[in-house]
Amino acid sequence: VISTEFEERLREEMRHATSGVSAPSGLVRRARRDRRRRIVSRASAASAAAAVAVAGAVIVSNGTTGASRDSGTYTTAYVVKHVESALDAVNEIAYLHFTSPGVSPMDLWVYDGPHGQAYRAEYFSLFGGQPFQEVGMTATPANYQTWINVDPTHKTWSKQSY
Amino acid sequence: MAEDPCDGELERFLAERGGHLLRAAVLLTGSKEAGEDLVQAALERLLRRGSAVYGDPEAYLRRIIYHLAADGWRRGGRWRARLALLRGDGEGVAPDRSVQVEQWDELVRLLLRLPPGQRAAIVLRYWEDLSDAEAADVLGCSASTVRSSVTRGLHRLRELSGARAAVAADQVAADQRGRAQ
Numbered sequence: 001v002i003s004t005e006f007e008e009r010l011r012e013e014m015r016h017a018t019s020g021v022s023a024p025s026g027l028v029r030r031a032r033r034d035r036r037r038r039i040v041s042r043a044s045a046a047s048a049a050a051a052v053a054v055a056g057a058v059i060v061s062n063g064t065t066g067a068s069r070d071s072g073t074y075t076t077a078y079v080v081k082h083v084e085s086a087l088d089a090v091n092e093i094a095y096l097h098f099t100s101p102g103v104s105p106m107d108l109w110v111y112d113g114p115h116g117q118a119y120r121a122e123y124f125s126l127f128g129g130q131p132f133q134e135v136g137m138t139a140t141p142a143n144y145q146t147w148i149n150v151d152p153t154h155k156t157w158s159k160q161s162y
Numbered sequence: 163m164a165e166d167p168c169d170g171e172l173e174r175f176l177a178e179r180g181g182h183l184l185r186a187a188v189l190l191t192g193s194k195e196a197g198e199d200l201v202q203a204a205l206e207r208l209l210r211r212g213s214a215v216y217g218d219p220e221a222y223l224r225r226i227i228y229h230l231a232a233d234g235w236r237r238g239g240r241w242r243a244r245l246a247l248l249r250g251d252g253e254g255v256a257p258d259r260s261v262q263v264e265q266w267d268e269l270v271r272l273l274l275r276l277p278p279g280q281r282a283a284i285v286l287r288y289w290e291d292l293s294d295a296e297a298a299d300v301l302g303c304s305a306s307t308v309r310s311s312v313t314r315g316l317h318r319l320r321e322l323s324g325a326r327a328a329v330a331a332d333q334v335a336a337d338q339r340g341r342a343q
Contacts, residue, residue: 010269010319013269030202
């Protein structure tokens with residue numbers, strides 16, 4: 001292939017424009033951390049939505065003190081903080097049990113791995129400990145999500161995929 | 163944090179070949195920052211796939227980088243916003259001085275004004291030095307599509323470059339007239 005002068009100039013300019021560019025170290029670590037953050041924020045958003053549905057109250061999204069006594073739910077920041085540290089410790093899967101005086105206990109599973117992401121939260125009654133709400137989400141690597149919401153008290157459930 | 167045992171291997175690979183991938187990403191996106199974002203997004207995909215693609219991470223990463231670049235442009239996402247900053251020449255976009263536009267070579271700047279498919283084909287052909295067939299394999303299209311993208315892209319680059327040269331010549335002439343008066 002005979003290159004024209006114009007094509008040679010293009011090659012030369014591309015070489016010149018990228019000559020000082022080198023890859024920073026720690027790219028893999030950063031990619032893993034960012035992925036984890038994404039799954040945590042997705043899980044916390046779902047947690048907030050589920051908690052709102054359960055308690056009928058507004059989640060304090062900027063709260064940091066754990067269980068919100070006013071709303072009777074866990075704050076988003078509280079859940080995020082714990083999920084983040086749990087994922088840090090075990091890398092791909094985390095199980096957390098949330099308890100706080102006056103607030104319904106919650107079990108939370110978060111998985112983030114090569115097969116996608118999954119999140120499951122189960123809420124238990126303060127009195128008696130019966131499960132009264134369950135929210136689950138699975139996402140494939142291509143981010144096709146399926147959400148399942150189960151209400152054992154009213155014996156109803158719903159499923160959404162998108 | 164408990165690290166995946168494959169992370170060290172990947173870091174070593176990136177230390178060796180990451181610079182090359184990043185330079186391609188910079189040409190595709192228009193800045194080092196956006197290029198790093200692009201490489202990192204590709205890495206996240208690789209980590210999601212797990213060890214299935216660890217055997218040949220470069221081929222996988224290169225493919226994802228080119229696909230994501232085209233995808234980001236089509237969706238008008240943050241890369242598009244960043245690329246728009248680099249245009250800064252009469253398209254109603256104020257130049258962003260934080261992006262070192264002035265240091266870029268003219269044709270590389272003009273490259274950012276091509277449609278993403280043409281830009282990707284040109285970077286693959288003239289920077290990666292791949293054949294039409296190899297570039298087609300990366301982009302997931304036919305060799306004839308690559309050829310036509312490259313041809314149209316080069317034609318457009320020539321037009322843009324010529325227009326700039328004409329504008330510059332007019333400006334010089336106007337300056338000379340101004341000084342003469």
